Amino acid sequence: MRTDQDRTRGGVLGAAAVGVAALGVGEAIAAVRGGSLIDTVGRVLIDTVPIGVVEATVALSGRHDKAATRAGVGAGVVAATAGIGALPERTRVPAAVAVGAVAGALATRQPTRSVSTMAGAVAASGMLAAGLRRRPRGALGALRWSLAGAGLLAVAQTLQKDHDRKQDKAIRRLGALGKAGVAPEDGLEGEAGLSALMTPAHKMYVADVSLRAPRIDPSRWRLSVKGMVAHTLRLSLADLIADAVEFDAVLVCVHNRAGEGRAGNARWLGVPLTDLLKHAIPDSGATRLVTRAIDGYTISLPLDELRSGALPGYLVVGMNGEPLTAAHGFPARVFVPGLYGQYTGAKWLTELELTDDSHSDYWVRRGWTPELLRVHPHARIDSTLPGREIAGTTSIAGVAWAPPHGVESVELRVGQEDWQPVELGAELSPSSWRRWRTTLKLPAGAHTLQVRAISRSGRTQDGVDRPPFPVGPTGFHTVTVDV
Numbered sequence: 001m002r003t004d005q006d007r008t009r010g011g012v013l014g015a016a017a018v019g020v021a022a023l024g025v026g027e028a029i030a031a032v033r034g035g036s037l038i039d040t041v042g043r044v045l046i047d048t049v050p051i052g053v054v055e056a057t058v059a060l061s062g063r064h065d066k067a068a069t070r071a072g073v074g075a076g077v078v079a080a081t082a083g084i085g086a087l088p089e090r091t092r093v094p095a096a097v098a099v100g101a102v103a104g105a106l107a108t109r110q111p112t113r114s115v116s117t118m119a120g121a122v123a124a125s126g127m128l129a130a131g132l133r134r135r136p137r138g139a140l141g142a143l144r145w146s147l148a149g150a151g152l153l154a155v156a157q158t159l160q161k162d163h164d165r166k167q168d169k170a171i172r173r174l175g176a177l178g179k180a181g182v183a184p185e186d187g188l189e190g191e192a193g194l195s196a197l198m199t200p201a202h203k204m205y206v207a208d209v210s211l212r213a214p215r216i217d218p219s220r221w222r223l224s225v226k227g228m229v230a231h232t233l234r235l236s237l238a239d240l241i242a243d244a245v246e247f248d249a250v251l252v253c254v255h256n257r258a259g260e261g262r263a264g265n266a267r268w269l270g271v272p273l274t275d276l277l278k279h280a281i282p283d284s285g286a287t288r289l290v291t292r293a294i295d296g297y298t299i300s301l302p303l304d305e306l307r308s309g310a311l312p313g314y315l316v317v318g319m320n321g322e323p324l325t326a327a328h329g330f331p332a333r334v335f336v337p338g339l340y341g342q343y344t345g346a347k348w349l350t351e352l353e354l355t356d357d358s359h360s361d362y363w364v365r366r367g368w369t370p371e372l373l374r375v376h377p378h379a380r381i382d383s384t385l386p387g388r389e390i391a392g393t394t395s396i397a398g399v400a401w402a403p404p405h406g407v408e409s410v411e412l413r414v415g416q417e418d419w420q421p422v423e424l425g426a427e428l429s430p431s432s433w434r435r436w437r438t439t440l441k442l443p444a445g446a447h448t449l450q451v452r453a454i455s456r457s458g459r460t461q462d463g464v465d466r467p468p469f470p471v472g473p474t475g476f477h478t479v480t481v482d483v
């Protein structure tokens, strides 16, 4: 005899399996046009959870923050359907339809691919309603539904990757940009374990509030410069490329704690914002330049500093001799060397709007300071010290940055001994990162190594450990080795 309790337990398991299947159906249909139900819901979560949850997710998941968000959404959907399964029979279908309606409404917030994502939400809701009426029987039934759902999720992923490949192809068709072929050097080539002087795009960290890069047709894309200006501009990618110049700079995420990899150095190609603003002629009342992206993200910059060049901003269209990749903001982004990524300008630009101080940015609305956050001087140890066990005499190397002033020196200390200067690679530009190396001679035993950067403006890296929120992390990169 099965008790009521057994039946409920089996029912919840069956309902959870229906949740997996419904998610699979919805995701596969959304993916036909490159959309994603999971990513849409994930973005809504990112937009709405308290800032402490965002900070904790970034800190705990490292560079896997997008995967962690997706896993969280998937688990949440399955848990929610299991919950619906525990409801009385007659409320299950209305609950399933309500879940679908909410997902569909959220899909309309997607800037691109919203139609296929909405279709996916409708299908998932229908599947939920049908599945919850005739729930799978027993463990075997639940397993079958779960496997079908997992299979559909795999199909969805293949379709989405296919769409990403099409965007890559469209970008590659644009060909090389800038003075491709001249690889910059700093004299520290061949140093074991040292970061590349120029970070290849595929190795560059990715940080944004969108789980999937938008797909943009370069031939149709136009950037408008509008708002409080005498001349509204509409610029094509070709217009921008024609006026672009190259500059070397490190891009750093405000979440980059001591020694982490949320920073990359590149030879960028961009139009100086001073030039662009000269053409648009801002009204006298304009105080901010809002950089607005297709993912609804905005970052604004103070106009006076941009016009005077005190903030050396660029409208960037290329990285390391190629167009921007989809992940890094194709077709255009704004970048001001010396400001953290979160304050430097938006990727996937749609427009630049000149406004007054009434505008409020994405992260400012979420609790970050409206003050511009400038990159703190920072040094990192790169060398993979094999198993952390090193010989008495070892070469050690890393990178350091202090944009836009430049790195004056980098120092290393062993334990509590005095700080010792290390050898620096050539400086490509003050905003670029600077590589360093030194030879360590250590007696046997355990040692703690620390590095610090000193900027040309006279700032020494702050050694106090502080988290990224609210003004950017501080602290020394510390590595322990055994000799």
Ligand SMILES: Nc1nc2c(c(=O)[nH]1)N[C@H]1C(S)=C(S)[C@@H](COP(=O)(O)O)O[C@H]1N2
Pocket: 204, 205, 206, 207, 208, 209, 210, 251, 252, 253, 254, 293, 294, 295, 297, 327, 328, 329, 340, 341, 342, 343, 345, 346, 347, 348
């Ligand atoms: N449109 C858009 N632009 C954005 C963001 C975003 O979420 N959306 N994130 C910013 C943040 S926080 C950082 S650190 C940089 C990261 O640039 P990357 O992904 O190319 O490394 O982009 C900035 N520009």
Ligand SMILES: [Mo]
Pocket: 207, 252, 253, 254, 255, 341, 342
């Ligand atoms: Mo960031």
